[in-house]
Amino acid sequence: MSTGVSADLPPVPPVIADVPGQDHAVAFLARAVHRPAHAYLFSGPEGSGKRLAMRALAAALLCPHGGCGACRACRLALGERHSNMLVLEPAGPDILVGKDASDPNTARWLAAQAYLTPLEPGKKVLVVLQADRLRVEAADVLLKVLEEPPPETVFALLSARPDDLPDTIRSRCQQIAFPPLSEEFVVSTLVKEGLDPVRARLACRLAGGNLGRARRLARDERALDFRDVALKAAASARHGGTAAALAAAETLTAAAKEFRGRLGDELAADLAPFLDERGRPEDHFRSVIRRLEEQHERRLRRAEREFLDWSLLALAASYRDLVAIAAGGENLLINIDRPGELSAPPASQWSSGAAGLAMGAVEEARADLADETNLNPRLILERMFLRLAAHPAHA
Numbered sequence: 001m002s003t004g005v006s007a008d009l010p011p012v013p014p015v016i017a018d019v020p021g022q023d024h025a026v027a028f029l030a031r032a033v034h035r036p037a038h039a040y041l042f043s044g045p046e047g048s049g050k051r052l053a054m055r056a057l058a059a060a061l062l063c064p065h066g067g068c069g070a071c072r073a074c075r076l077a078l079g080e081r082h083s084n085m086l087v088l089e090p091a092g093p094d095i096l097v098g099k100d101a102s103d104p105n106t107a108r109w110l111a112a113q114a115y116l117t118p119l120e121p122g123k124k125v126l127v128v129l130q131a132d133r134l135r136v137e138a139a140d141v142l143l144k145v146l147e148e149p150p151p152e153t154v155f156a157l158l159s160a161r162p163d164d165l166p167d168t169i170r171s172r173c174q175q176i177a178f179p180p181l182s183e184e185f186v187v188s189t190l191v192k193e194g195l196d197p198v199r200a201r202l203a204c205r206l207a208g209g210n211l212g213r214a215r216r217l218a219r220d221e222r223a224l225d226f227r228d229v230a231l232k233a234a235a236s237a238r239h240g241g242t243a244a245a246l247a248a249a250e251t252l253t254a255a256a257k258e259f260r261g262r263l264g265d266e267l268a269a270d271l272a273p274f275l276d277e278r279g280r281p282e283d284h285f286r287s288v289i290r291r292l293e294e295q296h297e298r299r300l301r302r303a304e305r306e307f308l309d310w311s312l313l314a315l316a317a318s319y320r321d322l323v324a325i326a327a328g329g330e331n332l333l334i335n336i337d338r339p340g341e342l343s344a345p346p347a348s349q350w351s352s353g354a355a356g357l358a359m360g361a362v363e364e365a366r367a368d369l370a371d372e373t374n375l376n377p378r379l380i381l382e383r384m385f386l387r388l389a390a391h392p393a394h395a
Contacts, residue, residue: 009148010034012080013067015059015074020180020189020211022049028176029053031069033060036123041131047210053131053284054156058125062152066203080127080295081270083119083288086110089129093371094291097137104294124153124166128356131157132164141164146164146172151315183340190218198336205334206314226307227314227335229255234315237385244362245389246267249381256377260268260303270296289374308377309370312384318342322355354391361387 012030019026040057043052048202058066059077062084068074076082088095088110098106118124128134134142144153146169152256156175157164158308183204189211190200195218203217206227217223233248240247311371319333324332333339365384369377 011062013060013069015056015063015067015069017065017076018069019049019053019056021185022178023054025049025053025178028130029057029060032057032174036061036154038153039146039155039157039173041162041165041170041173041175042158042178043175045160045180047208047213048178048180049211050158050176052177052212053176054158057154058082059157061123061125064122073117076124080123080271081273081292082275082289084122084123085127086113086128089126090133093133094254095128095130096133097135097141107134107141111141111389113151114145118152122152126153126155128155128157128160131169132159132161134165134169134191136166143168143172181209181211183209186214190215195219196257202336205336206317208313225255226259226311227318230311230377231318233385234318234388237389238391241389242386245385246382248377248385252308252381253378255311256304256307259307260300263300263303272390305369305377308381309366310367312362313364316359316366319355319359319362322350323352323359324331326350326352326355358388358391361391 010030012026013033016029016033019029041052041055044050055078056081057072059069062082063071063073065071067123069078072083073335077085080087086104088107091105096106098108101108101112102108106343110128111325114124114126143166149155154373157165157169162170162175166380180392181310183201186204186209187197187200187206190203191197193215195203199218200214203214203223205215207217234249236251237245237248261277262315321333321335321338324330324344333342335342361384365380368380
């Protein structure tokens with residue numbers, strides 16, 4: 001009797017099978033584990049699961065059991081903490097070429113690491129996050145390594161904009177596409193994990209379909225703080241004039257700093273597996289600990305901008321909901337937990353044109369914040385709140 005499974009298909013390692021909602025990519029990765037190429041390009045929008053899939057592939061390649069998902073090697077790889085797994089990501093707007101091989105988190109540093117003997121037996125996995133942000137000279141350095149790849153080394157490049165990568169880089173990678181996850185898939189996944197259906201759908205819509213972010217929003221009671229702070233600040237700015245608009249920017253900036261402070265305790269938890277019983281770093285994990293500390297510092301630097309981006313995204317979603325209500329689209333709300341509030345004064349007094357203008361002002365501020373050459377987020381927020389305060393509810 002046929003089992004419905006081709007004998008030519010390799011078994012899917014458990015750690016690969018755990019990648020949600022991307023059946024085509026899972027099948028591709030299952031084959032890749034058995035005969036890995038030297039380089040892969042994981043492409044797709046944020047939240048589509050490409051980074052989780054990259055971690056799963058790394059775990060399967062580094063696991064002595066081929067990707068069991070439960071052993072030490074798998075756990076470390078899934079957390080991007082395995083000593084044979086190096087991660088290069090933008091430290092600012094771009095990935096730089098670096099002065100030399102000793103310049104950390106640069107293309108020359110990664111290229112040099114590729115040819116070194118791994119700290120543990122087995123393969124090495126070298127990861128480039130947001131690979132489309134490689135400077136031209138950095139891409140040239142990476143290209144040379146991809147043209148003459150070291151043995152037992154696998155490169156994994158990730159990008160939401162793969163077309164921005166040089167053709168020479170893309171042509172030397174096997175590309176794995178990750179389409180956006182559907183709302184119903186994200187919601188059903190969260191519900192299966194025991195979360196409330198309404199909270200799951202709200203989290204999905206606020207997260208823009210990003211499963212990981214939606215999961216955090218749905219589980220953490222304080223996860224919606226960014227929305228509450230943004231909405232209160234905007235309401236204060238609209239009704240209080242210039243002084244209130246400037247104060248609103250200060251309120252949102254202070255909330256972002258508080259969020260950054262809450263992340264400070266996470267480093268200790270990340271380092272715990274690599275410390276001895278006296279809390280001192282184990283010698284053979286010193287490079288991993290140094291990398292974790294660098295990653296944590298970069299995350300702290302990004303934390304305030306991330307909080308502000310989430311806040312403005314929620315604010316834009318609120319104005320978008322006002323447009324939907326003005327057009328009779330109550331069933332299209334993102335903030336499905338606020339239908340009564342959005343349908344009653346003062347929210348109901350907004351015209352679709354005025355709400356659209358306000359949404360545009362917020363999205364412009366988001367774009368300015370995303371440009372990391374803008375060094376003063378508070379000035380961006382002040383300009384946005386002043387514009388919102390000047391907008392009439394009817395346009």
